[in-house]
Amino acid sequence: DIQMTQSPSSLSASVGDRVTITCRASEDIISSLVWFQQKPGKAPKSLIYGASSLESGVPSKFSGSGSGTDFTLTITRLQPEDFATYYCQQYHAFPLTFGAGTRVEI
Amino acid sequence: EVQLVESGGDLVQPGGSGSLRLSCVASGFTFTSYWMTWVRQPPGKGPEWVASIKQDGIEKFYADSVTGRFTISRDNVKNSMYLQMDSLRVEDTATYYCVASSAVGDRHWGQGTLVTVSS
Numbered sequence: 001d002i003q004m005t006q007s008p009s010s011l012s013a014s015v016g017d018r019v020t021i022t023c024r025a026s027e028d029i030i031s032s033l034v035w036f037q038q039k040p041g042k043a044p045k046s047l048i049y050g051a052s053s054l055e056s057g058v059p060s061k062f063s064g065s066g067s068g069t070d071f072t073l074t075i076t077r078l079q080p081e082d083f084a085t086y087y088c089q090q091y092h093a094f095p096l097t098f099g100a101g102t103r104v105e106i
Numbered sequence: 107e108v109q110l111v112e113s114g115g116d117l118v119q120p121g122g123s124g125s126l127r128l129s130c131v132a133s134g135f136t137f138t139s140y141w142m143t144w145v146r147q148p149p150g151k152g153p154e155w156v157a158s159i160k161q162d163g164i165e166k167f168y169a170d171s172v173t174g175r176f177t178i179s180r181d182n183v184k185n186s187m188y189l190q191m192d193s194l195r196v197e198d199t200a201t202y203y204c205v206a207s208s209a210v211g212d213r214h215w216g217q218g219t220l221v222t223v224s225s
Contacts, residue, residue: 034211043203043218044153049211056212087153091211094167096143096155 002026002090006099013104017078021102023071023088032092035064035073038101039084047086048073075104108134108214110204115219124194124223130187130204130216137185141207144178144189146200147218156202157189172198194223 003026013019023033031051036044046055048064051071061076075082083106088099114128130142144156157168157178166178177190187204204216 032211034213036215043215046213046215049213053211089153091207094158095169096145096158098153098155101152 001095002029002093002097004088004090004097004099006088006102008102009100010103010105012106013078014106015078015080018074018076019078019104021073021075021086021088021104023066023073023099025069025071025090025092028068029090029092031067032090033064033066033071034089034091035062035086036089037082037084037086044087078104080106108132108206110206110214110216112202112204112216112219115202115221117222117224118194119225120194120196120223122193125190125192126194126221128189128191128202128219128221132185132187132204132206135206135214137206138182139208142178142180142187143205143207144187145203145205145215146198146221147203148197148200153203154200159187191221194221196223199223 005024033051035048036046038044047058047062052064063074065072085101085103087101112130118124143158145153146156147153159166159178163180175193180187199222201218201220203218207213
């Protein structure tokens with residue numbers, strides 16, 4: 001199975017900050033990576049697919065980069081509605097596997 | 107507008123008699139162009155992949171933890187996907203999400219349905 005190591009597990013930030021979350025795959029997954037956001041009690045919301053493509057309707061403050069084994073999600077101009085947990089997930093091979101999540105707190 | 111609506115979650119007892127069938131009805135996109143997947147999330151934990159089914163309904167993949175107990179299927183006429191869950195265990199307790207993903211990777215999530223396995 002492909003292991004997804006996400007860091008940090010949590011971070012504290014302020015409104016207006018820029019934050020970066022990283023995800024490392026245990027083997028080459030090309031660009032088969034998605035990022036999604038989840039708020040407490042809510043369903044996940046997809047942000048990025050193909051490592052760097054923005055899902056329809058997602059603001060450009062979210063961006064993804066990377067290929068192979070190392071990936072990054074960057075959020076600029078942090079707003080109150082961005083405080084949530086963010087996960088990465090690879091879809092290069094079954095079983096599909098997820099990172100453990102990064103909780104972005106105020 | 108893309109919509110995925112899950113249903114069928116309930117409280118069931120563990121063991122041989124513990125069975126449920128989850129449904130996911132899709133609208134707002136070309137259902138036959140999308141892989142369909144079930145992802146579950148136990149209370150307070152991260153998401154876990156359960157099973158996926160290809161557009162043609164023939165190729166299916168399962169997590170080891172559910173192989174032999176769960177069966178994924180789809181009906182491309184009804185724009186629906188199903189998960190038959192048998193021999194449910196306490197550790198199957200989770201919110202189950204329906205996910206549609208295209209060939210290029212974009213994906214949509216449903217709102218989830220809660221399955222509780224408890225005596």
